[in-house]
Amino acid sequence: MRIEILGAAAGGGFPQWNCNCRNCHSLRAGSFAAKSRTQTQVAVSNDGRAWFLLNASPDLRVQIERTPALHPRGPGRDSPIAGVLLTSADIDQIAGLLSLRELQPFRIYCTSSLRRILQEDNSVFGMLNRVPQQVCWMDITVDEGFPLVTTEGTNSGVCCEVFSLGNKYPVYVSPERATTLKPKEALLGLMVTASSGGRLAYMPAVPAINERVLQLLETADLVLFDGTFWSDDELIRVQGSGATAQEMGHVPVSGVEGSLRTLAGLQRPRKIFVHVNNTNPMLDESGSEYHELRAAGWEIAEDGWHFNL
Numbered sequence: 001m002r003i004e005i006l007g008a009a010a011g012g013g014f015p016q017w018n019c020n021c022r023n024c025h026s027l028r029a030g031s032f033a034a035k036s037r038t039q040t041q042v043a044v045s046n047d048g049r050a051w052f053l054l055n056a057s058p059d060l061r062v063q064i065e066r067t068p069a070l071h072p073r074g075p076g077r078d079s080p081i082a083g084v085l086l087t088s089a090d091i092d093q094i095a096g097l098l099s100l101r102e103l104q105p106f107r108i109y110c111t112s113s114l115r116r117i118l119q120e121d122n123s124v125f126g127m128l129n130r131v132p133q134q135v136c137w138m139d140i141t142v143d144e145g146f147p148l149v150t151t152e153g154t155n156s157g158v159c160c161e162v163f164s165l166g167n168k169y170p171v172y173v174s175p176e177r178a179t180t181l182k183p184k185e186a187l188l189g190l191m192v193t194a195s196s197g198g199r200l201a202y203m204p205a206v207p208a209i210n211e212r213v214l215q216l217l218e219t220a221d222l223v224l225f226d227g228t229f230w231s232d233d234e235l236i237r238v239q240g241s242g243a244t245a246q247e248m249g250h251v252p253v254s255g256v257e258g259s260l261r262t263l264a265g266l267q268r269p270r271k272i273f274v275h276v277n278n279t280n281p282m283l284d285e286s287g288s289e290y291h292e293l294r295a296a297g298w299e300i301a302e303d304g305w306h307f308n309l
């Protein structure tokens with residue numbers, strides 16, 4: 001299975017358009033040992049022909065263009081992108097769907113709760129179903145496995161299983177609507193298994209690390225994990241106000257309950273942070289935070305990285 005990291009930053013990207021924090025300012029000034037990143041986006045393929053997007057970032061159009069494997073191959077209109085799997089209804093995970101609206105047939109795999117938010121409450125996504133042979137919505141169920149299917153309808157060799165990581169829907173989902181949705185479908189973690197048996201754990205947003213998450217991660221060969229914030233009060237310190245990492249649904253990297261410490265015993269998988277916010281001090285590759293995570297066996301994903309499992 002080929003895995004392409006198309007983007008590795010949290011919402012807003014790095015640098016973020018309206019941010020002049022130390023990281024963003026230094027990066028623009030060219031005086032920073034760090035790399036720019038687009039918003040988190042991953043693509044996987046078992047055979048290098050049929051590709052599947054894990055979520056759909058707001059930067060998707062640019063990310064597809066700079067990834068030759070995702071370019072059209074046939075004459076005229078064509079795309080190797082056979083499907084998109086959604087792990088939440090966050091704008092950062094769904095906005096890219098609007099860049100895939102040019103009457104191309106593909107499948108969207110999501111829970112019935114997410115499908116209702118997109119199809120029933122947000123009419124703009126109706127553009128994905130302007131003609132009969134366009135997007136096919138595939139309801140998926142928490143804790144059940146399912147195959148990703150090629151455009152022709154054959155098994156791609158990639159199997160997925162989703163599990164619940166949280167019960168908070170995005171703030172744009174009205175409280176009235178949220179009461180009609182299944183809490184456990186609000187935020188999913190994903191395990192992707194290739195025909196080779198290689199396993200990718202994809203968790204760009206993790207509110208808390210429980211025993212189940214630990215067990216799942218230990219069965220993976222590659223872990224792409226929530227690296228949004230270094231510390232719980234990071235945004236408050238940088239901006240002067242705001243929410244904590246935990247309030248925003250992200251376990252911080254550092255601290256007593258942080259991922260570095262909680263996942264210290266993880267032996268089997270290669271461990272890589274994705275979804276890194278522009279304020280995160282670990283982006284500075286000359287800094288102590290970066291050296292601390294490297295010493296703990298972690299890496300920070302960069303746009304353009306790829307893996308084979």
Ligand SMILES: [Zn+2]
Pocket residue numbers: 015016019020021022023024025278279
């Ligand atoms: Zn910034």
